[in-house]
Amino acid sequence: MLKENRSLDRGIEILETLAREGAMSLADLHRATGLPKSTIRRLLQTLIARKIVRRSLADQLYRTLLVFPDISTEVMPKGxxxxxxxxxxxxxxxxxxxxxxxxxxxxxxxxxxxxxxxxxxxxxxxxxxxxxxxxxxxxxxxxxxxxxxxxxxxxxxxxxxxxxxxxxxxxxxxxxxxxxxxxxxxxxxxxxxxxxxxxxxxxxxxxxxxxxxxxxxxxxxxxxxxxxxxxxxxxxxxxxxxxxxxxxxxxxxxxxxxxxxxxxxxxxxxxxx
Structure with a gap:
């Protein structure tokens, strides 16, 4: 359970960082969170599969599809x-x-x-x-x-x-x-x-x-x-x-x-x- 909670906490940290900073690369997330790139990459794969994060084709940056009312700088367009x-x-x-x-x-x-x-x-x-x-x-x-x-x-x-x-x-x-x-x-x-x-x-x-x-x-x-x-x-x-x-x-x-x-x-x- 401890390992699962740790993964959940790290996933939330990634989402909060994306909500606060906007579009980010893997390197940006590594610098902002201090998490190992291998961990970030694994968590991003899960978040993308669950339709919570997407990686844009145009710039290859990651963006969260969730809105954090006290954090997000912009409302995510519906649809x-x-x-x-x-x-x-x-x-x-x-x-x-x-x-x-x-x-x-x-x-x-x-x-x-x-x-x-x-x-x-x-x-x-x-x-x-x-x-x-x-x-x-x-x-x-x-x-x-x-x-x-x-x-x-x-x-x-x-x-x-x-x-x-x-x-x-x-x-x-x-x-x-x-x-x-x-x-x-x-x-x-x-x-x-x-x-x-x-x-x-x-x-x-x-x-x-x-x-x-x-x-x-x-x-x-x-x-x-x-x-x-x-x-x-x-x-x-x-x-x-x-x-x-x-x-x-x-x-x-x-x-x-x-x-x-x-x-x-x-x-x-x-x-x-």
Missing amino acids: MLQVADAAIPRALALTKAIGWPSDIHIREARAMRIIDSTRQVSNFHVEQGQINRRVSHFGSATGLACLAALSDGEIAATYEALKSDLHWGPVRFGLDLPALMRRIEEVRARGYAERLPAHLSEREWDTDLRAIAVPIRAGAQVLGGLSVLWLRTYKSVPEFAELHLDALQQAAADINAGLDQVWDSPPGLSTSA
Whole structure:
């Protein structure tokens, strides 16, 4: 029993450290806790198997999926693990097939949030994405893809909720509601969204990249988006879409089918800012 309690105590120490510090490597955890790396590695394997910790594909860092009210620096988005589990294998297959990387986003109330990426395993060198980075609903490819998958009433409600937000709202892109709806109709007609030229996120990022995206769903619920990114000098958006849109749409359809089998009905997504 003493050995089991010791293991439990060490596991909790790892979880508390991840909750307090955020994403960490094995070396980071070793420095923070003083535990042997072999012990940390063994405990992490158990925590990952129990869906309590996950290791991101994009940066290979460990993150806890539990929230400690007095410790955690950020609320964990609901449904993130289910979306990641369904999306990552399909996104990897897509990148293997076309070479270019994908970002996986979930939809939150104020912005889209990147939860993982295949940039690290792409054949092409592109700037590495940042896990948990937020991008605009109105300027990003995934945000516009999600909006286009909603009803017109839901789009109008999102617009009204964010129109006074100078950071995340449509004003940054000079969009009134009629202009937004015209863009939405273009997305629906094409079958994909592209990021706006004036795309801005929490900070300037990916200025040398283009992106197209399609939504990710579970049933009728729009959960997020899957994008493909490429260097701006490679091809125009229509040229790239002609080559790779079918593969992107099939990857999203496979993700949706996987989510339909596991999605809790309905857990809802985080509405944190």
